[in-house]
Amino acid sequence: MAESRNCGEGSVMVSALFLAFCLASASSTAQVPLLMWSSKSLPTLASPPAGHITSMEELSAYLTPAFGSGSHTVLLFLQDKLSKDDFTRFGGVFGNKQESAFRNLEAALQSSSSVTFPALEWREESAIPTLLQEKLGVSPLLVDAETLSHLSLNTSVNNLLLFNLPYCSNSTKPCKEVLSDNDQVIGKVLSLLKAKDVSYTAIYTGLQPSQVISEPSVLNQQVGRTLLQAPGADVRPPIMFNSSGGPCIMLWAQSLLISLSSSPEWIDLAAETPTLSGSMCNSTNSMLMLNFVNYTLSFTMSQRFYPVSARNWFTLDSVQLRVKSTGQTGSFIGSRGIYAPAEYSFRCQSVTSFRDALLIPSNQNATQWRVNFVDFQIQGFGLSNGTNFSYASDCAGFFSAGIWMGLITSLLMLLIFVYGLHMIMQLNTMDRFDDPKGPSISVPQSD
Numbered sequence: 001m002a003e004s005r006n007c008g009e010g011s012v013m014v015s016a017l018f019l020a021f022c023l024a025s026a027s028s029t030a031q032v033p034l035l036m037w038s039s040k041s042l043p044t045l046a047s048p049p050a051g052h053i054t055s056m057e058e059l060s061a062y063l064t065p066a067f068g069s070g071s072h073t074v075l076l077f078l079q080d081k082l083s084k085d086d087f088t089r090f091g092g093v094f095g096n097k098q099e100s101a102f103r104n105l106e107a108a109l110q111s112s113s114s115v116t117f118p119a120l121e122w123r124e125e126s127a128i129p130t131l132l133q134e135k136l137g138v139s140p141l142l143v144d145a146e147t148l149s150h151l152s153l154n155t156s157v158n159n160l161l162l163f164n165l166p167y168c169s170n171s172t173k174p175c176k177e178v179l180s181d182n183d184q185v186i187g188k189v190l191s192l193l194k195a196k197d198v199s200y201t202a203i204y205t206g207l208q209p210s211q212v213i214s215e216p217s218v219l220n221q222q223v224g225r226t227l228l229q230a231p232g233a234d235v236r237p238p239i240m241f242n243s244s245g246g247p248c249i250m251l252w253a254q255s256l257l258i259s260l261s262s263s264p265e266w267i268d269l270a271a272e273t274p275t276l277s278g279s280m281c282n283s284t285n286s287m288l289m290l291n292f293v294n295y296t297l298s299f300t301m302s303q304r305f306y307p308v309s310a311r312n313w314f315t316l317d318s319v320q321l322r323v324k325s326t327g328q329t330g331s332f333i334g335s336r337g338i339y340a341p342a343e344y345s346f347r348c349q350s351v352t353s354f355r356d357a358l359l360i361p362s363n364q365n366a367t368q369w370r371v372n373f374v375d376f377q378i379q380g381f382g383l384s385n386g387t388n389f390s391y392a393s394d395c396a397g398f399f400s401a402g403i404w405m406g407l408i409t410s411l412l413m414l415l416i417f418v419y420g421l422h423m424i425m426q427l428n429t430m431d432r433f434d435d436p437k438g439p440s441i442s443v444p445q446s447d
Contacts, residue, residue, distance in 0.1 A: 030122040030209050033084045034059070035105070037114035038201040042066055045115045053119045060131060062115075066201070067135045073159040073193075074132060075202040076140065077186055080167040082206025084118055090176045101179040104187030105204065125207045129162065132203075136160050145188045153198055163189065167210060236270075238377075240387065241279045241288055247383050248281035249288045249301075250345070254375035256297065258321060261368040269297060286380040296322040301380035303342045312342035314381050319359055321371065330366035332359035340393035345379035348395035358395065 031053055036042065043065050048054065067074075090101040100106065108114075129140050140162040143151060153159055165182040168175035186204065193200050238252035256269040269292050278289035278298070289298040303314035316334035323329075337358035340346040351373040353359040353366070361367045379389055399407075 031119040032082055032122045032206045032209050033087070034117040034120045034128070034203065034205040035109065035114070036116070036201065036203050037109050037112040038066075039112060039199045040201070042113045042115055042201075048118075051119075053121050054117045055121050056123060056127060056131065059117065059120060060135075063131070063135050067158075071155060071157050071159075072136065073153060073155060073161070073198055073200045074136060075161050075163065075189060075193075075200055076129065076132060077163045077165055077182075077189075077202065077204040078128070079165040079182060079204070079206045081169060081208055081210035082167070082204075083210040085211050086175070086179060090179055101176050102183050104183045104190070108186070108190055108202070120205070122209055128203070128205055132160055145185055145192070148189060148192055153196070155198055167206075169210070238389070239274070239276070239288070239290065241276050241281065243281050247387060249279065249286050249378075249380050250383060250389060251288055251290075251299065251378045252375075252389075253373050253377070255373070257372040257374065258295070258297075259370040259372075260323065266372070267295075269295060281380065283381075288378075288380070294324055296320075296324065298322075299378065299380075301378075303381050312381075313339055314342045314346075315339040316346070316378065316380075318362070319371070321366075321369065328365050329363075330369045331362045332366050332371065333362050334359050336360060337395070343382035344391050344393045345377055345389040346395070347377040347389075347392040348373075349375055351376045351395075 034054075043062065045062065087102065091106075109116075133139060136158040138158045138160050140160045142162045142164065144163065148161070163185065165185065166178060168178040171178050173181075186202075190200075190202070236252075238250045240247045241249040253270055257266045258269060259266050269290070272292050274290035274292050274297075276289060277291055278287075280287050284304070285300075285302050287298060287300045289296065298320045300317045300320070301314055302317055303312050305312050316338035319332045319334055321330045321332075332353050334351075338346055338348075338351070348358065350356075351358050352371065353361060354370045354372075359371060361369075377389060377392060382390060
């Protein structure tokens, strides 16, 4: 759950705990929260500015007057891991205390003198126990709730009781259930001390953060509005053949994949930069010849007038692949599926010779070889837009088989509805009815 959302939800809660945690923002410094409450009065603590991270020196300076005089019984609830996100995620948002995993903790904070350090600088696991040992002058005593019920405390001297609480990292239980169990332990310990009428100061924190949020430094980043979308990769320009001072053939493909019988793996010719020697174009025929290091790939196109459509169309008559080392050539016919109006370009997501083939093998070598042109677009005539393709005629028709099935089914259902409506409108009611005061209606029947 995002930090901003958690803080927005926690701000409606009654508990000052969650209000304090919303003031702390993410930082690249590892940090743990620290909650402190006492049955006595604690020194007041000014509200830290938003995003402030309390250092161990600042915490030490606060604890000095808190433990300055008299004897103190300090309860240190030390959880394996803890972060402020644990409170905002499992604290019962929108005032729903029944869903909170920290009901006993919230009740103790509200009924006692308390302070919170939402973001305490984390240095090492023993930092907090060591600091408390220095302030109180006693070593921590590891106990649990069951041991505490049989323990006799000497309240005339300082006592430091350490309660280790687990976290859900290595547990099969859900995090909320583990934290709720820890909260039950805290509530039981506080109830025992209240029953024994022992004044105490309790601290709840973690050995280490449960979530470390790293944010890059913004010192060297551009300040201002920027697009969140990452810039896309550079797109290769189309292959263009110029004649008489202007372009007459253009081709672009994301991949020009070929596979030969002697080498079944795919070879992408689009990764190389070809030469265009041997290419030609005129008003009726054009040929684009791509000369690579080991292969030659040529596209032969023609255009002519079709009286039925009363316009000129161009077709990709053939595609030839030649292996320079052996001199073998494979030829594929494309005029059956690759065509477009002469002033348009042709585009198709996949032009292949083996699956939904638009290129039909026409010799023995072509039947053993395979070609696959990905995101393929070509135009051999009518380049009136200079260096840009004209309007593209896509190989995918607008009316697919699914669309036709839907239209026919809808039309059939409509016809049934119209027929049924027509039949209902033809129903006629009787125009004569029985009159109880007059003669009855006689319906003659004849054999």
